[in-house]
Amino acid sequence: MELSLETLPIPDGLRDQYYAAGIRSLYPPQITCVDEGLFLGRNLIISIPTASGKTLVAEMAMHHHIASGGKCLYVVPLKALASEKYDDFSGKGVKIGIATGDFDRKDELLGRSDIIVATSEKVDSLLRNRTGWISSITLLVIDEMHLIGDEGRGATLEMVIATMRNRNQNLQVIGLSATIGNPKELAGWLSAGLVQSDWRPVDLREGVYYKGSIRFDGSKREVASLKKDADTNLCLDTIQEGGQALVFVSSRRNAEGAAKRIASALGLEEPALNRIADQILENDESGVAQALALCIKKGAAFHHAGLSRDARKLVEEGFRKGTIRVIASTPTLAAGLNLPARRVIINSLHRFVPGEGQVAIPVREYRQMAGRAGRPGLDPYGEAVLIGKSESAVKELFREFICAPAEEIDSQCAKKSVLLSRILALVASNEATDNDAILSFFSGSFYAFRHRNLSYLTRICTRVTRELEEMGMVVDLGSRIEATVFGELTSKLYLDPRSSVMIQTAFHERETVTPFGILHLLCATPDMFRLFLRSADEELIEHVIEEQGEEILIGEGEHLFSWLGYDDFYQAIKTAIVLQDWIGEVSVEMIAERYSIGPGDIHGLVDGIGWLVHGARELCRREMPAHLQIIADLELRIRHGVKEELLPLIRLRGIGRVRARSLFNSGYTTPGEIRDAGVEKIARIVGQKTAESIIQEIQNKEIGKRSGNQSGNLESGEKREKKKRPRYDGKVNDETRLDRGDASTRRKSGQQRILDF
CATH class of the missing domain: 3.40.50.300 (P-loop containing nucleotide triphosphate hydrolases)
Known part of the structure; x- marks a missing residue:
């Protein structure tokens, strides 16, 4: 049986692209997808082998929606996969957007795109922050649908699907996977058609x-x-x-x-x-x-x-x-x-x-x-x-x-560590405002569909809500549950409530804090993954405790926080030491050799801690302003990997850690000294174009400051950095910048992620 592209309700431009790529007809599983209602708005679970054309099916459905005035969201588990899909979908006559980081931003401009490719954590944060364009999504595609059963990111993915469906009853959902052991259950949960096949284009x-x-x-x-x-x-x-x-x-x-x-x-x-x-x-x-x-x-x-x-x-x-x-x-x-x-x-x-x-x-x-x-x-x-x-x-x-079948996947959303964040997000976003509404929401989860018993969920949701109240995240007014300012901020920042409590408690108990103390605190939170300890690290850890122990802001083991174990405490020390070297301008190569890790590990750590430092800064802005400046400075130092003395220079556009250090070592330690030196002298250090650019920037800011325009202040460079920030790529060069990464690389639903691969 063959089905020609001519008979499909897809735009002519997309059809021509397929013809140019040598695609004239559909594979058998793709034909089944059409027969099961792909273009009729029916939900589908597509469980077919790799390379059997799952992505093409999703792409045709997306273009069909767009032609009818719809908007599509394509959810992936990894940033690398998001980039790959963005490239795959680009150049085919529709606008493509990509979103993988900055979890406290609404990213409303993405709403101009026809197809938005995003990680599940990013979509979760957009839902929490009530991003406007989310409500206009007509098709939700979930790539690697089997990851609902993943201990790390499964609960987030499940809650994204449940929340999107809860807000839009007419949403079409297409789930893609090659390895689902119980696809009928997933299809039943979504009231979806099931396309299941072993057919492959290559035996x-x-x-x-x-x-x-x-x-x-x-x-x-x-x-x-x-x-x-x-x-x-x-x-x-x-x-x-x-x-x-x-x-x-x-x-x-x-x-x-x-x-x-x-x-x-x-x-x-x-x-x-x-x-x-x-x-x-x-x-x-x-x-x-x-x-x-x-x-x-x-x-x-x-x-x-x-x-x-x-x-x-x-x-x-x-x-x-x-x-x-x-x-x-x-x-x-x-x-x-x-x-x-x-x-x-x-x-x-x-x-x-x-x-x-x-x-x-x-x-x-x-x-x-x-x-x-x-x-x-x-x-x-x-x-x-x-x-x-x-x-x-x-x-x-x-x-x-x-010869064995793939394992059945199960819901991960009923764990206490997961429900703390989930219930807080529901309350803070007004998705659910009382216990009945919370339970009603979870009754639409895959967990409830699969286990058919809400008694356990009722008990644990009640306990978790009570614990959130004890944490100061919510208040139970009897007829209504509301998020506190602290709880709402925690949810919008995409922080685990336990992380926020650790940060708040530690900062309230200390009048002075140090960069190392802050780094260790954040590395010990449930949101941060930590480096695995080797036997060779024992002496290093003991030395750090002896030399910098007074800077540490939290106690060992379960002395202060019930969820913090001894291994977590010591692994956080090692991880903080690595990050301390990074902001001490130690080269990536030297850090990698010193701690037997790779450049990619350093990239992951900087991504993860960058977001947590940002979260800590926002918490301090509202709750603990006395510590705001040191945390704001640390955020900038983490972003660029520099010592404190380079902060005045690093705020200038086009100046990374290498150029800032060269200028500083040449005697130019402030923007004013650079301006006074003039283009000719500065060009010998950073090049003609960069010298002209930064001196012009300095002069413009000074003019703005004199005219009373606060945006002309040099300190506003930090806001500019946040607005447009190229990604850190593991290289140490003048263009080194960071994005804050996606939560799939920095958190594991409250469990630490050991770097063992």
Whole structure:
């Protein structure tokens, strides 16, 4: 059965774009989507394999809505995936917007877009802040719908869907996923049609490698044993046939080790590979970047969260173009990014979990990785290969993974740590103003649909509301529950209520605070992820406590806050030390080497703490003005990675940490001294154009100040920075800036996130 694009109710411009890309008709699962009411406004759960055309289905539906005057919201779990989808949807005749950070902003200008791509946390914050254009959304697309069951971001995603549906009864919802174990339940919750299929444009063969051959169901494929490691032999075999390979491993160390081994075995020498390696080293001189460049020169690469944003992008682009033949990666690469390969090799099906040791990964995660096998239009087939250690292990891998169904997903919204933020958000946004309304809202959740028992929810919601009242977040007036100023601000800032209480309590109890004390406090909050402690860190922690212990604002363990454990307290010290080095102008390369972390880790920490410092500043503005200046200064220092002495210079447009330090070391420590020096002298340090620009800026601000225009004050540079702020990319250069990141990288529903990948 075939369905031509000519018969579909999509704009001619989009149809022409598809024709230009060689798309003339739909795949079978896509035809089923049309039959199930895709263009009739019906909710749909689309559970089909990777590369079977889920995104194209969603895109057609979005353009259909736009042609009828509608507006669409496309929700993704990761910032990287948001950028990828933004690029995919751009240039097709409609306006595309993207939103991933700044959680206390309404971003009303995004309402001019026809399609807004956003992370679930960003959408959640827009809902809390009552952004106007949200009410005009007619189609909500949820990419990676199975993440409702994720312990970290699942509750946020579920509440976004529930809130959007609660506010707009006519909203069409389309959920996309390749790995849902109980899609009928999700479809039932949303009163949706279910499109479920195993069809793929490229056949997928799943097997287990053992003793020189891949065992498939009913057949074998011999693989030459040229090297001692199974993954190396499998990669060599793939590349000899003209394919590419992805190797998934359990940790960063293993990813780097596998890439080095495979690169050595490949031994390629190509100018294109050298160019990629040189590009990586141009802006990143860390040890991890140097190791990556050496691997790339020989044809392989590794990919994990410790790499800088630019390095990851170069690796991904090199692989898409076919220049890089192999990527060894942690599972982060399987989480939605479009990087298919002829053969996917899954080296380990276990992962270390703090407190539990090595645990088997879910079948759902295996299917996410296996689904990357097979490049449509390039490969005759795709292979997903596990590695067995014995005959019995081969059978077990078939039984436990290849032949096993994906796990059922369950709601994560009924946990106390989650409900604290959820109920506060409902009350603060006037979504629910009494206990009955709160319970009524949650009765529309996936949790209520799946468990069919509201008695537990009733009890825990009552307890949580009482705890929020004890925290000073809400007041129960009997007939009505209202958010306090403190509670409303906490919700709008997208802070965990426990984080706000920690900040408020600690600041109220101290007359003086220091940057390190503030950093440690914020790193200990439920909103901040923390670096994992190694045995080698014990001496470092003891030294810091001895030297700076008096600056610490909170007690150890459960002495002050019931949710703060001993490990959290000490991990917060290590994390704060790293950030202290960052604002002490220690280079990214030096920080990475000193603490055995990657540039990407530093980027993540700066993103996370940047938002928390901003939140602390806003709390202090309302609640504790005595500490406002030091926190405001710390926010600017975190953003740029500078010492306090550079603050007067860093506020100037075009001056980053490198140029500010060069000016300061040359004797120009204030804007006035720069103005008096003149363009000629300053140009020798920062270049002609920059010198002209900053001196003009200084003069304009002075004129504005003399005329009584407060916006002419040099201190207003901080407001300007917030208004337009390029992203920090892991590089230390004159253009270094930060955005505040998205909550998927900085919070885990009140649980800490250990950087173990």
